[in-house]
Every structure is written in structure tokens, then in C-alpha cells.
Amino acid sequence: EAEVAQSPRYKITEKSQAVAFWCDPISGHATLYWYRQILGQGPELLVQFQDESVVDDSQLPKDRFSAERLKGVDSTLKIQPAELGDSAMYLCASSYRGHERGTQYFGPGTRLLVL
Amino acid sequence: AQTVTQSQPEMSVQEAETVTLSCTYDTSESNYYLFWYKQPPSRQMILVIRQEAYKQQNATENRFSVNFQKAAKSFSLKISDSQLGDTAMYFCASLQGAQKLVFGQGTRLTINP
Secondary structure (H helix, E strand, O other), X not given: OOOOEEXXXXXXXXXXXXXXXXXXXXXXXXXXXXXXXXXXXXXXXXXXEEOOEEEEOOOOOOOOEEEEOOOOOOEEEEXXXXXXXXXXXXXXXXXXXXXXXXXXXXXXXXXXXXX | OOEEEOOOOXXXXXXXXXXXXXXXXXXXXXXXXXXXXXXXXXXXXXXXXEEEXXXXXXXXXXXXXXXXXXXXOEEEEEEOOOOHHHOEEEEEEEEEOOOEEEEOOOEEEEEEO
């Protein structure tokens, strides 16, 4: 069964350093999402792509976060510089335009710890 | 803004019992989708069940079923014959408009042997 791939699974960094996360959605899924999940809470959307275009980045802290999906397939989320408050799980999800509209499939996540 | 509320931070039941998780949501849309996702400890989030608002019939997936009360904006999840593998965080989520999924705060469910 096709799955959303993410790497790395874990990342430890020091504050003020740059970090990057990668996501490869399920083949054929045009919509890709990045979420941030603080421990014990529900995920919150950071950015949503439709193919290579950003649909919603209203909750993305644009002074330090950036996201791209250049060819409309895989995507990278970057934080520069990282802050202590960025410690969280970063989840990637994808969905398909068609049947089961709206259903999002999640990757395993990248757990970030900023020291 | 759409909101999703899960009023039970934690629940615990014995194996084989039935448990119901509560969820309420807020929306001004006429058509929307509701979901229950499961996140086991240190594992990825997976879809448990989905409900389309225009369908009156409650969705069912094996031991999982929902009680969808549209007028009350309530969407509870019932797990029958609970199993140890059902231990997880459960998130209720609402999807409206341009595919933006909004999650509740989650309910931590523990199934005891």
C-alpha cells in the first residue's frame, strides 16, 4: 500500500541553526500539507500546496519558515533559524482529488528537538 | 473560524468493552466532512472513519461507528469490542471549504487487559 514518506524521522539541533524536512506524498496526490503537532495537541496546518502552488500558508511563520514544492511532487519545509519553541512533530499529509475527497493520508512525521 | 472540540482528554476501558468518544464542531457550511483519526504511541496518524455531512446514514467500519447528529453538530465515535491495539490518541477533525482540516485536541484512549 502506498504511503507518505518523510525524512528524517528525528532531528536534534541547536537554536539558531537551520533545519530542513522532506516529504514525498503518495503518487498521484495533488494536494500536500505540512502540519505542526505540539506534544499532546492536535496537528495545526502550516502550509497547503495544490500541485506546486501554495493554497494556504496563513499559519506559517514566514520570518523563519519556508516551504516549497517545485515540481509539484515532493516538498521541503525549512526553518531558519530554529527556536526552542519549534520543538514539535512535523507531519506531512497528502490527498487526492476524486473519490474520498478530503481524506488526508499522513506520513510518520519528523520529531524535532531544538536545544 | 471552524472549531472542533473534544471534551474528554483521557479515557480508559477494559478490553472487550464498548467506548464512545465525544466530538462537537462548529461550521457555517452546508456541506463538509468529518473524520476520526487514530495516532498510536510513536506511530503515524491513520484514518479510522469518515462521514460526509450530506449523508444521513452513520458511517461504520468494522468495530468503529459514528453517531452523527447534524443539528447538534455532534460527531461521536463508538468502538465496540475494544482491543489492546486500540490504545492511541484519537483526533476528531472537520474539513470545510478548500480542504483545510481542523483537528480537535484529542482524546487519549487506553485499553486495559
